[in-house]
Amino acid sequence: xxxxxxxxxxxxxxxxxxxxxxxxxxxxxxxxxxxxxxxxxxxxxxxxxxxxxxxxxxxxxxxxxxxxxxxxxxxxxxxxxxxxxxxxxxxxxxxxxxxxxxxxxxxxxxxxxxxxxxxxxxxxxxxxxxxxxxxxxxxxxxxxxxxxxxxxxxxxxxxx
Numbered sequence: 001x002x003x004x005x006x007x008x009x010x011x012x013x014x015x016x017x018x019x020x021x022x023x024x025x026x027x028x029x030x031x032x033x034x035x036x037x038x039x040x041x042x043x044x045x046x047x048x049x050x051x052x053x054x055x056x057x058x059x060x061x062x063x064x065x066x067x068x069x070x071x072x073x074x075x076x077x078x079x080x081x082x083x084x085x086x087x088x089x090x091x092x093x094x095x096x097x098x099x100x101x102x103x104x105x106x107x108x109x110x111x112x113x114x115x116x117x118x119x120x121x122x123x124x125x126x127x128x129x130x131x132x133x134x135x136x137x138x139x140x141x142x143x144x145x146x147x148x149x150x151x152x153x154x155x156x157x158x159x160x
Contacts, residue, residue, distance in 0.1 A: 016148040019073045021084045022050050023105040026065030033058040034085035038070055038148050047136040048114055051127040066118045067102035072111040073145040075154045101136040112139035
């Protein structure tokens with residue numbers, strides 16, 4: 001008997017994650033999606049992975065463009081996360097952007113980013129897993145936007 005997907009969602013929802021917007025641009029045009037199924041995979045070579053739901057419009061953009069940037073969101077960027085989580089065309093207006101080395105959009109005011117060229121796409125159940133080799137990246141100061149138990153969260157101040 002397969003494990004109950006609702007229980008899986010409840011259990012894994014207790015795993016706090018950072019919130020990102022994954023962007024892409026190229027022959028298929030610009031697109032983006034809010035994602036927390038993102039992980040650092042390898043340091044040598046520098047690889048990250050992003051899991052994208054097979055029903056998401058972003059999937060075909062990422063496949064065709066063969067690149068993506070993972071933008072790490074700050075705590076004050078919850079509205080940007082919500083904007084890119086909605087289905088339909090993606091609105092980049094009002095966001096300070098700059099092109100990454102691959103051409104994907106990088107959010108100038110994020111906590112940081114990695115810019116990747118796709119080196120492999122693997123099946124992963126109802127998702128496709130994009131493995132990207134990091135070709136550029138940067139980090140900035142700030143507090144992260146977190147997701148936990150179905151809602152946005154923030155870090156508590158450090159203990160004195």
